[in-house]
Amino acid sequence: xxxxxxxxxxxxxxxxxxxxxxxxxxxxxxxxxxxxxxxxxxxxxxxxxxxxxxxxxxxxxxxxxxxxxxxxxxxxxxxxxxxxxxxxxxxxxxxxxxxxxxxxxxxxxxxxxxxxxxxxxxxxxxxxxxxxxxxxxxxxxxxxxxxxxxxxxxxxxxxxxxxxxxxxxxxxxxxxxxxxxxxxxxxxxxxxxxxxxxxxxxxxxxxxxxxxxxxxxxxxxxxxxxxxxxxxxxxxxxxxxxxxxxxxxxxxxxxxxxxxxxxxxxxxxxxxxxxxxxxxxxxxxxxxxxxxxxxxxxxxxxxxxxxxxxxxxxxxxxxxxxxxxxxxxxxxxxxxxxxxxxxxxx
Amino acid sequence: xxxxxxxxxxxxxxxxxxxxxxxxxxxxxxxxxxxxxxxxxxxxxxxxxxxxxxxxxxxxxxxxxxxxxxxxxxxxxxxxxxxxxxxxxxxxxxxxxxxxxxxxxxxxxxxxxxxxxxxxxxxxxxxxxxxxxxxxxxxxxxxxxxxxxxxxxxxxxxxxxxxxxxxxxxxxxxxxxxxxxxxxxxxxxxxxxxxxxxxxxxxxxxxxxxxxxxxxxxxxxxxxxxxxxxxxxxxxxxxxxxxxxxxxxxxxxxxxxxxxxxxxxxxxxxxxxxxxxxxxxxxxxxxxxxxxxxxxxxxxxxxxxxxxxxxxxxxxxxxxxxxxxxxxxxxxxxxxxxxxxxxxxxxxxxxxxxxxxxxxxxxxxxxxxxxxxxxxxxxxxxxxxxxxxxxxxxxxxxxxxxxxxxxxxxxxxxxxxxxxxxxxxxxxxxxxxxxxxxxxxxxxxxxxxxxxxxxxxxxxxxxxxxxxxxxxxxxxxxxxxxxxxxxxxxxxxxxxxxxxxxxxxxxxxxxxxxxxxxxxxxxxxxxxxxxxx
Numbered sequence: 001x002x003x004x005x006x007x008x009x010x011x012x013x014x015x016x017x018x019x020x021x022x023x024x025x026x027x028x029x030x031x032x033x034x035x036x037x038x039x040x041x042x043x044x045x046x047x048x049x050x051x052x053x054x055x056x057x058x059x060x061x062x063x064x065x066x067x068x069x070x071x072x073x074x075x076x077x078x079x080x081x082x083x084x085x086x087x088x089x090x091x092x093x094x095x096x097x098x099x100x101x102x103x104x105x106x107x108x109x110x111x112x113x114x115x116x117x118x119x120x121x122x123x124x125x126x127x128x129x130x131x132x133x134x135x136x137x138x139x140x141x142x143x144x145x146x147x148x149x150x151x152x153x154x155x156x157x158x159x160x161x162x163x164x165x166x167x168x169x170x171x172x173x174x175x176x177x178x179x180x181x182x183x184x185x186x187x188x189x190x191x192x193x194x195x196x197x198x199x200x201x202x203x204x205x206x207x208x209x210x211x212x213x214x215x216x217x218x219x220x221x222x223x224x225x226x227x228x229x230x231x232x233x234x235x236x237x238x239x240x241x242x243x244x245x246x247x248x249x250x251x252x253x254x255x256x257x258x259x260x261x262x263x264x265x266x267x268x269x270x271x272x273x274x275x276x277x278x279x280x281x282x283x284x285x286x287x288x289x290x291x292x293x294x295x296x297x298x299x300x301x302x303x304x305x306x307x308x309x310x311x312x313x314x315x316x317x318x319x320x321x322x323x324x325x326x327x328x329x330x331x332x333x334x335x336x337x338x339x340x341x342x343x344x345x346x
Numbered sequence: 347x348x349x350x351x352x353x354x355x356x357x358x359x360x361x362x363x364x365x366x367x368x369x370x371x372x373x374x375x376x377x378x379x380x381x382x383x384x385x386x387x388x389x390x391x392x393x394x395x396x397x398x399x400x401x402x403x404x405x406x407x408x409x410x411x412x413x414x415x416x417x418x419x420x421x422x423x424x425x426x427x428x429x430x431x432x433x434x435x436x437x438x439x440x441x442x443x444x445x446x447x448x449x450x451x452x453x454x455x456x457x458x459x460x461x462x463x464x465x466x467x468x469x470x471x472x473x474x475x476x477x478x479x480x481x482x483x484x485x486x487x488x489x490x491x492x493x494x495x496x497x498x499x500x501x502x503x504x505x506x507x508x509x510x511x512x513x514x515x516x517x518x519x520x521x522x523x524x525x526x527x528x529x530x531x532x533x534x535x536x537x538x539x540x541x542x543x544x545x546x547x548x549x550x551x552x553x554x555x556x557x558x559x560x561x562x563x564x565x566x567x568x569x570x571x572x573x574x575x576x577x578x579x580x581x582x583x584x585x586x587x588x589x590x591x592x593x594x595x596x597x598x599x600x601x602x603x604x605x606x607x608x609x610x611x612x613x614x615x616x617x618x619x620x621x622x623x624x625x626x627x628x629x630x631x632x633x634x635x636x637x638x639x640x641x642x643x644x645x646x647x648x649x650x651x652x653x654x655x656x657x658x659x660x661x662x663x664x665x666x667x668x669x670x671x672x673x674x675x676x677x678x679x680x681x682x683x684x685x686x687x688x689x690x691x692x693x694x695x696x697x698x699x700x701x702x703x704x705x706x707x708x709x710x711x712x713x714x715x716x717x718x719x720x721x722x723x724x725x726x727x728x729x730x731x732x733x734x735x736x737x738x739x740x741x742x743x744x745x746x747x748x749x750x751x752x753x754x755x756x757x758x759x760x761x762x763x764x765x766x767x768x769x770x771x772x773x774x775x776x777x778x779x780x781x782x783x784x785x786x787x788x789x790x791x792x793x794x795x796x797x798x799x800x801x802x803x804x805x806x807x808x809x810x811x812x813x814x815x816x817x818x819x820x821x822x823x824x825x826x827x828x829x830x831x832x833x834x835x836x837x838x839x840x841x842x843x844x845x846x847x848x849x850x851x852x853x854x855x856x857x858x859x860x861x862x863x864x865x866x867x868x869x870x871x872x873x874x875x876x877x878x879x
Contacts, residue, residue, distance in 0.1 A: 157444070171680065171715075175773070177733075192714060206440075207442065209424050210423045211452055211501075215458075277460060278461070
């Protein structure tokens, strides 16, 4: 078997698809993104405990759509001429808010596609979780972020264990006759689960200490502070920059650049003390580049093709058309399934 | 290699030291076994070797611990990681990564070894411990024995000079335990590694030890020396040593092989063992074709099991052979995909949980899951309430099984044996007709096991049906009237204890091995027979 792909490549691929989903409310295009992500998730799924989380993400997406629609019906929003039904209206303060009132087909469609957009984003994240182990991604993080990544790894380890122990405690509780109801029942569940989780975290910490974690990690207080400020500033800059870029405002690019600069400086400063090596590090090879590029192509196509087909028309309602360029771009996103098929036959 | 100089460890808020004035030298290349009752300070001793005590646990360490010339006072555990490898009691709780290869590499990554060295050592370790087939698997999907071997391998890859193991075989079936011990034996003999083991199941490890350290607990000094000589005096001793004490063999043997050489006269003079009592009639519990499957995987495939009142049935079999699933399915709280269970003509699964526990009780593998109050008295009072018994019922049962537990003690502060006794008392409070126990002897020392066996026999005498799933062949031989062996979710053997356990060396208790072909199973049986003569 050849090695699994670098998780970074998978995340870039998913990011590309997510950019498409963020740029459009066209349900056809969103559906296409979901289908492509889902196909790749199933075709390239890995044998990790996380692979099964894809279904959870999809269900979560359905919940998001349902919530969006319910909120729209209750609180209103986009109005249109085609009133389907009218709920009894409650006056609220401030008067701009309302509860109940007319519900229009236009508004309903708008809420649906917005929910679908969020669900598609979730689908992209779920797909990447199925194909790339999140722990491996953390392993590829720069050394300056080592402490953070360890904390996340421990959390990722403890979370499924917590769920498992909750299941076994609930099962064991039946042995005591489920006698306690109400608030007491929560306690009978929480006390053993939390005590167990606490003990497990302690033994995990002891195991990590015994196995040399944090050896030679001495770094002066000032250096640590500087690194933290630089990295934090960089991350904030990155977030603001990406948001501005997706939002289409002009401040995006410079803020993003400053963010990248700060983050890189912080990582370099923090990485100077590394005395840790990495077993079989993930490397960027041709296949990784192909996967990442396919995501980038999808994103580029969506960014380049503006035009009315990208947004769904709600007033008046009209059937959406599938825009050619972004659709082709999204289909390029299927490329990883070919690369992965190669992996299986090898 | 390891040197303890007048070491006394006192934990914060403790009234007396956990380890008192210990003087001990373990030379290089020895396999040293630490024995003692529960709470005698075995874990403290082991964890002091790599500095977890007191750097991690807190408390006060007087005296000095030197490992390979390094004082643990100046070296925290992480600075000793290249000298001492520690394998904790529950391997799964110590896993940092989630695949076999990454777990093996973790210590080396912390030590900053270059990638080529790591690749080489991972391959060597996979071969040494027989883990090649599972190298790409997720740790959570491995069997208990494989997980234990991965945990040992993860400690080995850093090439420590000392390996410390806390109860490495306690969760394992007899076969897997032998694999793990054989691997350790190889490390000592081929690589000259110094190994320090604490274990309750001495019948499994004593024969491999070069030296035994007995911690009597309290203020008495530790005794170290030749395995036979030390175990002959200790209250915790494997059956073969107790048999030797009974028969007056000198020098005291610790392996079945040595004992057999001395056992000739005893074999000849013992009368034929009394015939096993006939199976009581009138099945109380009857399960037919029970199936349990989890997401497509069949854990139990059509098991028939009938247990009469007064019977004590031991369910044995490998890790993952379906013992726990079967118990839960029979009790009715767990999943059952097919088949029928009747207890007094009623299917327990159809009963409400509160009613069900009056007909069949279950002591789960993690007894802690049942406890959620802050005091023993509180748990007992709650058990009385939920079973509709008069106040004090549970407390009285507890006092009979394990006398002297304080009312205001926190259940988590009890020893393993006391905690098990508490959960057993809670399960017995509604006086269920049948009682099921899942691995009840884990973490129990010999005296605690003897008390548990007595309690279970008393239950059976009172007409209850008792079923226990266990890996502990000695315990099964001591108390079970019948043994059922499961493999791959199916029954492969079912019969009187003596017949089933003597049929296969892996389920055979030590006394049976020593006295074969005479079918004696326990030291107590032999003692009774000798006294009668």
